[in-house]
Amino acid sequence: MKKKNWPTHSILAIAIVATWIKTYVVYHTSFDMEIENIMQQVILFINPLSFLLLIYGLSLFFKRPKARNRYIVLTSIILSIIVYANAVFYRFFTDFITIPVLFQTSNFGDLGASAAESIFLTDIFYFMDVIVIIVALKWLKVGEKFTIVKPAIRKSYFVFSAAVLFLNLGLSEIERPQLLTRSFDREVLVKNIGSYNYHLYDLYIQSKSHAQRALADGSELVEVNNFVRSSQADPTEKTFGLAEDRNLIIVSLESLQSFVINNDMNGHEITPFLNSLTADEDTFYFSNFYHQTGLGKTSDSEFLVENSLYPLGGGAVFFTHSGNTFHSMAESLNEEGYFTNVLHPNNKSFWNRDMMYKALDIQKYYDENSYIVNEENSVSWGLKDAPFFEQSVDLMAEMPQPFYSRLITLTNHYPFTLDVEDQNIPEYDSNSNTLNKYFQTVNYMDEALELFFEDLKEKGLYDNSIIVMYGDHYGISENHNNAMSQYLEKEITPFESAKLQNVPLFVHIPNSGVGEEVTEVAGQIDVRPTILHLLGIDTSKDMQLGADLFSEEHEDFVVFRDGGFVTDELVYTKNVCYDSATGVEIAVESCQPYIDRAIQELGYSDQIINGDLLRFYDLKTGNLLIEEAEKEE
Ligand code: GP9
Ligand code: MN
Numbered sequence: 325m326k327k328k329n330w331p332t333h334s335i336l337a338i339a340i341v342a343t344w345i346k347t348y349v350v351y352h353t354s355f356d357m358e359i360e361n362i363m364q365q366v367i368l369f370i371n372p373l374s375f376l377l378l379i380y381g382l383s384l385f386f387k388r389p390k391a392r393n394r395y396i397v398l399t400s401i402i403l404s405i406i407v408y409a410n411a412v413f414y415r416f417f418t419d420f421i422t423i424p425v426l427f428q429t430s431n432f433g434d435l436g437a438s439a440a441e442s443i444f445l446t447d448i449f450y451f452m453d454v455i456v457i458i459v460a461l462k463w464l465k466v467g468e469k470f471t472i473v474k475p476a477i478r479k480s481y482f483v484f485s486a487a488v489l490f491l492n493l494g495l496s497e498i499e500r501p502q503l504l505t506r507s508f509d510r511e512v513l514v515k516n517i518g519s520y521n522y523h524l525y526d527l528y529i530q531s532k533s534h535a536q537r538a539l540a541d542g543s544e545l546v547e548v549n550n551f552v553r554s555s556q557a558d559p560t561e562k563t564f565g566l567a568e569d570r571n572l573i574i575v576s577l578e579s580l581q582s583f584v585i586n587n588d589m590n591g592h593e594i595t596p597f598l599n600s601l602t603a604d605e606d607t608f609y610f611s612n613f614y615h616q617t618g619l620g621k622t623s624d625s626e627f628l629v630e631n632s633l634y635p636l637g638g639g640a641v642f643f644t645h646s647g648n649t650f651h652s653m654a655e656s657l658n659e660e661g662y663f664t665n666v667l668h669p670n671n672k673s674f675w676n677r678d679m680m681y682k683a684l685d686i687q688k689y690y691d692e693n694s695y696i697v698n699e700e701n702s703v704s705w706g707l708k709d710a711p712f713f714e715q716s717v718d719l720m721a722e723m724p725q726p727f728y729s730r731l732i733t734l735t736n737h738y739p740f741t742l743d744v745e746d747q748n749i750p751e752y753d754s755n756s757n758t759l760n761k762y763f764q765t766v767n768y769m770d771e772a773l774e775l776f777f778e779d780l781k782e783k784g785l786y787d788n789s790i791i792v793m794y795g796d797h798y799g800i801s802e803n804h805n806n807a808m809s810q811y812l813e814k815e816i817t818p819f820e821s822a823k824l825q826n827v828p829l830f831v832h833i834p835n836s837g838v839g840e841e842v843t844e845v846a847g848q849i850d851v852r853p854t855i856l857h858l859l860g861i862d863t864s865k866d867m868q869l870g871a872d873l874f875s876e877e878h879e880d881f882v883v884f885r886d887g888g889f890v891t892d893e894l895v896y897t898k899n900v901c902y903d904s905a906t907g908v909e910i911a912v913e914s915c916q917p918y919i920d921r922a923i924q925e926l927g928y929s930d931q932i933i934n935g936d937l938l939r940f941y942d943l944k945t946g947n948l949l950i951e952e953a954e955k956e957e
Contacts, residue, residue, distance in 0.1 A: 330466045336383060338460045339396045340376050342453035343403060347372040347519065350450065354411040356418065356803065357515050358898075364515065367495050371518030374492055377485035379403070379520075384473045384481065393461055400454045403520070408450040410519060415442040416738075418801045419619055420510045420522065422638035423530045441739060492517065510638075526638065536931075542940030542950040548928045549867070549941075549948060556864060557853070557871035557878050565860030567790040567833050572657070572728040572859065573720075573780075574792045575773070576625060578736045579799025580766060582611065582826040583812065589763045592749040597774040601830050607839040610829035610873065616847045617797040618885040622732065623675035625796040628848035629730075630654060630684050632868035634929035637885060641933060642680045649939040652684040653852045656861060657728045663687060665723070667716045668732035669695045669707035686730075690719055704741040705734045709772035717779040725788070735772070736765040736799065756807030759800055766799075787834050792855060794848065795827025819907045822888055822897035831858070845892050846873050847882035865946035867938060869925055883922040891918060 351357065351368055359365050379399055386392040413421050496503050496516035503516055504525065514522045584594045586602060593599065602609040617624035620640025627635050627642060630652040635641045654664040665688040672678040672691035681689050692706065701711040712733065720729055735742070740761035749767050752760040773793070780786040800808060805816040814820065829851070833839070849870035853863045857872045871878045880892035888897040894915055895902040901915035902908065912919075932938060940949045 328465065330464045332466065332471060333384075334464060334466050335393055335396055335457065335460060336380055339380050339400055339453070339457050340373075342456040343376055343380075343400060344372050346404075346450075346453045347376075347407065350407055350411060351519075355414055355420075355511075355514070357511055359515075363495065363499055367492065367499060367516055370488065370495075371492050371516065372520060374485055374489035375518060375520035375524075377488060378482070381481055381485060384478050387472055389466075389471070397454065397457055397461070400457050401451075404451045404454055406523065407519065408447065411447075411450060412442055417619060417621075418803060420514055420519065422510070422526050422619070425619060425639050425643075489521075529638065536934040537936045540935030540937060540940075542937065542948060544931055544935055545937050545940055545948050545950070548931060548937065551924070551928055552867055552869065555869075555871070557875035558864075559857040559872050560874050560876060563838075563872075563874040564857050566836060566838070567858045568860035569726060569788075570833075570859070571720075571726045571785065571789040572662070572792070572855065573789050574629065574728075574730045574855075575776075575794075576622065576629075576730065576732040576796045577769065577773075577793055577828075578622070578733045578796060579738065579762075580736060580769070580795035580827060581798055581800065581824060582613075582795070582828050583824060584763065584766050585611075585828050589749065589752055589811070592763075592767075594749070594763055594767050595770040597770045597777075598828065598830070601832065602841060604832070605837050605839045606832055606834055608831040608833075609839070609841045610831075610844070610846060611826075611841055612843050612845045612880075612890075613794070613827060613829040614825050614845075614847045614882045614884070614890060615795060615797045615827045616849055616883065616885055620675070622796045623677070623680070624885075625794070625848055626730075626732075628870075629794075629851045632849050632852040632866065632870040633932060634849065634869065634883070634926055635885060636930065636933060637926070640675060643676045645933050645936070646676055646679040646683050648683060648933065648936045650683055650685075651867060651938055651941070651943045652686070653856065654687075654728065655685040655943075656856060656863075656866075657859075658685055658687065660859075660861060661726070663724045663727040665690060665727065666730045666732070667694070667712075667719065669697060669712050669734065670705070670732075690716070694719065703735065703743055703746075704739070705737050707734065708743075708746070709733045709735040709769050710775055713772055713776035714779060717776065717783055717785065720780075720785060721783045732796075733769055733772075736762075736769045738799065740765040740799075742768055752807075752811065754807035754810050756800075756804040759804050759807040759811065762799055789834065790855075790858060791830075791832040791834075792851070793828075793830040793832070794851065795829075797827070798825060800824075817907065818898045818900065819895055819902045822884070822890065822895050825884065831855075833858070842873065844873055844878060845880035845882055845890055846878070849882075850878070865943060867932065867941055867943075869929055881918065881921070883925055885926070887919070887922050887926065889915075889918055889922045894918065896922075 348369055359368060380396060383392045383395045386395060410421050500512060500516055513525065517525065586599050587594060601607045615625060616628055616634065618635045618637060620627065620635050620642055623640050623642040624635035631650055636644060657664050664686050666681060666686055667690040669692045672689060678689060695707055695715050697707045701708055716731055720727065738758065740758060742764050746768050747764050748771065749764055752763050754760055780789065802821055809816045850873050853868055853870055854873040856863050881889065883889045890904065893904050895904050896915045896919060901910050901912045903910050942949055
């Protein structure tokens with residue numbers, strides 16, 4: 325059979341259309357992006373096109389058809405890998421890749437078990453366009469003449485591609501004004517400018533922040549300092565120094581959200597021990613406390629607690645800025661003669677902790693090498709919580725006092741795997757395997773905590789310590805909304821999702837007798853000043869964005885990393901303002917002052933981190949070291 329002759333640039337056209345359609349299908353099947361109207365659907369449809377026209381169009385600069393085809397195939401492979409990597413990443417983090425996370429490759433090894441569960445044979449679809457192009461090359465008879473594409477044709481081609489880009493940006497501007505200047509939300513970006521352009525934009529943002537450090541001279545600190553000083557909350561006499569000279573023990577509770585506290589699952593109490601603490605006379609239980617983490621998850625919560633600054637909007641600050649100068653809580657406690665350390669039975673480079681802890685002046689990191697870890701005492705990510713606490717108390721008993729020990733639990737981590745002998749309550753019965761198992765691992769962690777308290781008492785460490793515990797971030801992502809709505813017996817709207825970022829905070833001060841439930845709206849950023857004040861340490865010179873939770877000047881206001889927030893009256897999320905009590909949507913004007921404040925605070929925090937501004941700050945005197953920096957040059 326004689327093959328039909330196809331026009332010269334058929335392969336180019338096929339490549340563009342194949343990748344375009346594939347990308348659009350991937351948008352709908354791999355990412356959970358809410359499309360609210362026809363316009364958004366149109367934008368989503370056209371947004372891959374301008375980039376694909378450009379990148380595949382570069383083949384027009386090759387003279388030989390062979391080279392041109394090779395370039396097209398190679399490009400399609402690279403683009404497919406990018407799309408696929410995003411899809412797999414999204415399965416974990418419900419987010420798109422940003423450049424700094426690519427430098428976190430040492431984490432990917434540890435993700436092993438979970439990653440394997442997230443890769444399927446059907447994923448071959450992500451390479452569908454590559455297959456189509458290769459088949460087309462093999463079967464279609466395309467003019468193989470040695471051709472130089474006329475510059476005029478090339479020019480009109482690229483003008484067309486630019487026109488498509490401007491059409492895309494124009495429609496996005498109507499749909500979402502100031503998209504590129506204000507957005508904290510990667511999803512909105514991808515929805516509007518497309519996943520490929522988003523990566524270019526990200527590249528631009530990241531190199532800009534790199535340049536920011538080089539350009540910063542400390543003068544930026546003047547405004548930040550004025551803001552921090554004016555929003556400082558003074559401690560109250562009632563609680564200042566309440567736990568003076570005690571050891572400080574902080575426990576980061578993996579993936580623990582507040583919805584399980586004082587709740588049951590099919591009649592089974594989930595967290596009996598923590599529930600008892602909510603009504604304990606030695607415990608302050610903060611029921612309106614929220615996590616504020618971004619992509620850095622556990623490490624972001626650590627960053628918030630140590631620095632009282634926000635983590636970054638893209639990537640984990642533990643990775644991107646471990647070379648910065650920080651004034652951490654550990655540094656303040658070192659000054660007071662504390663032995664500062666972290667205990668966590670994982671590989672020391674996970675989340676770049678080994679590097680970052682040095683920057684945070686933490687004296688010792690007891691990583692997995694400090695623990696006896698074997699088949700019997702570990703599950704999934706590593707050492708189980710109960711043996712972890714047990715061995716940690718042994719280590720703590722040997723430490724010079726007073727000490728500041730921060731312990732990070734591990735068992736209640738996705739995919740929430742638990743040995744049968746540790747399961748004390750049954751699984752839940754929804755369509756989400758993740759949620760079904762979550763209750764069991766939470767229950768296990770709760771039991772381990774009770775044993776931890778007993779161990780501390782046994783080793784004589786309990787009475788002279790203060791024990792602070794908080795949920796590090798959500799455990800159940802929005803991917804499990806159906807199952808969550810079955811469990812909570814209500815629809816999980818964006819408003820409910822925001823409220824589900826509520827995690828518990830416990831401040832347990834043995835023999836103090838002053839405990840109560842505190843309903844102040846607050847976040848992880850407030851932990852540091854609260855604790856330091858309880859220990860009787862002045863923070864009036866600290867460059868911090870949080871405030872003492874016991875202070876009369878503490879505001880009911882918590883800012884999320886994506887620019888959303890919660891106050892005692894309002895919830896703002898995904899650009900919509902809600903009445904906090906009813907969940908009813910209200911005019912955005914009511915939220916506006918707080919929207920501006922949130923942007924301002926996040927901006928100052930980003931400035932401090934990106935500009936590495938604390939190198940220009942003398943914590944002892946509170947002086948800005950601007951002139952000295954100038955003299956050095
Ligand atoms: C890893 C542990 C879990 O060491 O802290 O990190 P996460 O995935 O929750 O950020
Ligand atoms: Mn975590």
